[in-house]
Amino acid sequence: MNRVLVTGADGYLGSRIVASCLADHRDVIAWIHARNPVELEHRSHALKECLGGDLECAGGDLLDPDAFSTIDPLGISAIVHAAAVTRFDVDRRAARRVNVAGTSAAAALAQRCPRLERFVFLGSAFAAGLLEGSIEEGPLAPDGFANNYEWSKWKSEQVLQEDHAELPWTVLRAATVIADDESGACGQLNVVHDTLRLLYQGLLSVIPGEPSVPVCLVTADMVAQAAVRLLEGPFVGRFVNACAPVESCPTLDTLLTVAMDSFQACPEFRRRRIQRPPFCRRDAFELLVQGLRRHGGSLSEQVAGSLAPFAPQLFLRKQFIARRVSMLTGRAFPDMAALLSRLCERMLATGACGNRAGVRTIA
Amino acid sequence: MTRDVFVGDFAYALGDQRESLGSAARRGLLASPEDAMKHGGFEQHYYCSSAASAYDLALQAARALRLRGSDIDALIYATCIPENGSRCDRKAFASSGDVRDLMQFPASHLQAEMNISGPVFGLDQQACTGMLGALRLARSLILSEPEFTRILCVTADRFPEGARYEQAYNLISDGAAACVVSEQPADFRILACHHVTNGAQVSASDEETLGSYFAQTCATIQACLNKAGLGIDDIDWIVPQNTHRDAWRVLCSLLGFPFEKVCLDTLSEVGHVISADNVINLTCLLERGLPEPGQRVLLPMAGYGSNWQCVALARSGS
Numbered sequence: 046m047n048r049v050l051v052t053g054a055d056g057y058l059g060s061r062i063v064a065s066c067l068a069d070h071r072d073v074i075a076w077i078h079a080r081n082p083v084e085l086e087h088r089s090h091a092l093k094e095c096l097g098g099d100l101e102c103a104g105g106d107l108l109d110p111d112a113f114s115t116i117d118p119l120g121i122s123a124i125v126h127a128a129a130v131t132r133f134d135v136d137r138r139a140a141r142r143v144n145v146a147g148t149s150a151a152a153a154l155a156q157r158c159p160r161l162e163r164f165v166f167l168g169s170a171f172a173a174g175l176l177e178g179s180i181e182e183g184p185l186a187p188d189g190f191a192n193n194y195e196w197s198k199w200k201s202e203q204v205l206q207e208d209h210a211e212l213p214w215t216v217l218r219a220a221t222v223i224a225d226d227e228s229g230a231c232g233q234l235n236v237v238h239d240t241l242r243l244l245y246q247g248l249l250s251v252i253p254g255e256p257s258v259p260v261c262l263v264t265a266d267m268v269a270q271a272a273v274r275l276l277e278g279p280f281v282g283r284f285v286n287a288c289a290p291v292e293s294c295p296t297l298d299t300l301l302t303v304a305m306d307s308f309q310a311c312p313e314f315r316r317r318r319i320q321r322p323p324f325c326r327r328d329a330f331e332l333l334v335q336g337l338r339r340h341g342g343s344l345s346e347q348v349a350g351s352l353a354p355f356a357p358q359l360f361l362r363k364q365f366i367a368r369r370v371s372m373l374t375g376r377a378f379p380d381m382a383a384l385l386s387r388l389c390e391r392m393l394a395t396g397a398c399g400n401r402a403g404v405r406t407i408a
Numbered sequence: 409m410t411r412d413v414f415v416g417d418f419a420y421a422l423g424d425q426r427e428s429l430g431s432a433a434r435r436g437l438l439a440s441p442e443d444a445m446k447h448g449g450f451e452q453h454y455y456c457s458s459a460a461s462a463y464d465l466a467l468q469a470a471r472a473l474r475l476r477g478s479d480i481d482a483l484i485y486a487t488c489i490p491e492n493g494s495r496c497d498r499k500a501f502a503s504s505g506d507v508r509d510l511m512q513f514p515a516s517h518l519q520a521e522m523n524i525s526g527p528v529f530g531l532d533q534q535a536c537t538g539m540l541g542a543l544r545l546a547r548s549l550i551l552s553e554p555e556f557t558r559i560l561c562v563t564a565d566r567f568p569e570g571a572r573y574e575q576a577y578n579l580i581s582d583g584a585a586a587c588v589v590s591e592q593p594a595d596f597r598i599l600a601c602h603h604v605t606n607g608a609q610v611s612a613s614d615e616e617t618l619g620s621y622f623a624q625t626c627a628t629i630q631a632c633l634n635k636a637g638l639g640i641d642d643i644d645w646i647v648p649q650n651t652h653r654d655a656w657r658v659l660c661s662l663l664g665f666p667f668e669k670v671c672l673d674t675l676s677e678v679g680h681v682i683s684a685d686n687v688i689n690l691t692c693l694l695e696r697g698l699p700e701p702g703q704r705v706l707l708p709m710a711g712y713g714s715n716w717q718c719v720a721l722a723r724s725g726s
């Protein structure tokens with residue numbers, strides 16, 4: 046049997062990759078984060094319900110050295126490793142143990158699979174860390190990172206290059222996912238959505254960043270489609286930057302304008318006369334975040350947990366070279382500014398903007 | 409507006425009790441951790457003993473000016489907390505049922521005490537921006553009605569018993585301030601006044617206030633500068649509200665203004681004295697022999713309501 050093992054299978058991107066594989070008539074083992082059989086049962090059931098079909102599920106915890114002990118390597122022809130801690134404020138230890146060591150463990154499993162054709166590692170565009178300028182679809186050598194998450198995604202690439210050179214791996218570096226697809230629907234809140242919520246609620250007093258910095262974005266369906274195309278396609282031992290090409294990346298200033306304009310359509314937003322937050326320098330934003338941390342409270346949690354660890358990127362002019370992803374998907378990228386506008390409309394319509402529940406901050 | 413209007417004769421009074429930040433924290437008067445407040449630059453504050461009223465503070469500040477009542481044409485009396493705008497006697501009202509007991513206006517009392525014969529204007533619902541509102545109103549009266557040439561502006565507030573003494577991340581002091589707006593040259597010429605009210609934010613939480621603080625403060629300052637035909641580079645000093653020191657560092661970064669030219673001299677000593685901060689800091693700056701003649705000063709304030717005001721001044725003299 047030629048089966049695709051997808052780790053992080055009930056995660057936001059993992060579940061879409063599983064769905065794409067199934068739509069492509071591939072056999073899948075959905076490997077789910079589960080610390081015990083009851084959790085595995087529960088999460089498997091939920092995933093099957095969601096995908097509406099029969100699905101083989103397995104699970105474990107990447108913190109466990111034998112995380113993949115229940116997997117029979119014989120039947121595996123491809124692995125998509127999507128499991129990771131995806132919080133920007135993850136601490137170094139957890140980032141190392143789950144993301145870096147977890148990638149090692151998944152690659153070690155791949156080494157034991159005699160029929161393995163492809164190992165797709167779901168990386169991040171932010172593996173480029175604090176690099177500026179052109180970010181090629183090749184190995185990266187950043188001289189620093191904005192947060193441990195970024196570091197762990199870069200370090201995982203290193204693990205594949207240095208320790209598993211003989212594996213047929215491909216690194217698919219996803220940019221920040223702005224929406225599920227071109228509709229603007231959004232199944233997962235990340236730093237973009239947290240920031241939009243703060244903006245809508247009038248809680249975002251400043252925007253850290255350079256207005257003219259291009260913001261690199263992608264949709265989840267593009268990433269999932271690219272991941273599936275990679276299963277037996279080209280780019281072995283290569284890197285794919287899964288983001289809109291630089292010429293179609295909107296600037297931070299454009300994104301803020303689009304979001305403010307979109308929210309102006311909402312009478313409640315207009316009534317509150319929320320001002321457009323000014324752009325502020327990095328040191329000033331740091332001061333603000335430190336002050337918020339000292340005072341505590343929910344705003345502190347939201348800003349410090351979500352925007353703050355990401356903020357350094359908004360000062361860096363990165364130009365992602367992204368030639369391969371469109372070759373894989375055969376599609377052009379949507380107009381990201383228009384997509385943001387649809388996203389804002391959706392968030393307004395679904396109440397996602399007004400919900401002050403705790404944020405779940407993911408990359 | 410073609411004629412010049414001036415402001416000068418600054419004085420202030422503080423609550424008769426002084427206590428350290430630590431003591432305020434121990435008495436449960438803070439909402440934020442003591443450390444966070446200390447980092448913001450707050451060290452102590454003043455509050456009134458039970459017997460002392462906001463009116464007492466107003467009288468003390470007004471008397472400190474040593475004015476002759478006959479030289480004053482009108483009195484503008486601003487308060488932040490509504491109950492400081494009336495010395496209402498609830499007990500007397502309970503037994504008399506006479507609303508007169510609820511209208512013991514402190515402005516009338518002060519007018520009588522100071523031997524002023526001109527009319528009084530009570531100014532409220534502008535929160536901490538009340539004193540700047542008073543300056544603006546005084547200036548407009550002088551420019552529009554010849555009977556007014558010299559107007560005493562007073563602001564006075566004390567927090568009611570049982571109140572928390574932290575508002576919007578600031579340690580509060582009870583206090584009052586007074587100054588005179590006049591047609592005759594005085595310490596400063598008033599260049600422009602600007603006021604924004606966003607009533608939709610009347611119930612804003614501290615976090616929402618913070619959320620709008622930087623954008624709205626910058627916008628209000630910019631609008632005031634525009635009215636004065638100035639840019640931020642034309643300003644020599646900002647004499648603001650005593651608010652968290654880092655908030656002003658951030659604002660300076662946004663405005664492109666040097667933080668060393670922000671006069672927060674009294675922040676650690678008195679905290680945020682409701683509507684009196686600009687006057688207190690300006691007094692301090694004058695004591696330092698500053699600003700120099702011709703230098704320009706901005707007085708920005710933010711208050712509940714939400715109200716945002718800014719006044720631009722130029723130091724008199726050549």
Ligand SMILES: NC(=O)c1ccc[n+]([C@@H]2O[C@H](COP(=O)([O-])OP(=O)(O)OC[C@H]3O[C@@H](n4cnc5c(N)ncnc54)[C@H](OP(=O)(O)O)[C@@H]3O)[C@@H](O)[C@H]2O)c1
Pocket residue numbers: 052053054055056057058059077078079105106107108126127128129130131143167168169170198218219220221222223235407408
């Ligand atoms: N979404 C984006 O914008 C984006 C952008 C760039 C790159 N990526 C990358 O894409 C991949 C998938 O991200 P996603 O957006 O789908 O995030 P996600 O929804 O958080 O999915 C990550 C999955 O990994 C699992 N996981 C976490 N810790 C684990 C552990 N100790 N053992 C086993 N599994 C564990 C999570 O389980 P729990 O739910 O229990 O935590 C979750 O199912 C990640 O590698 C991420 O770095 C995502």
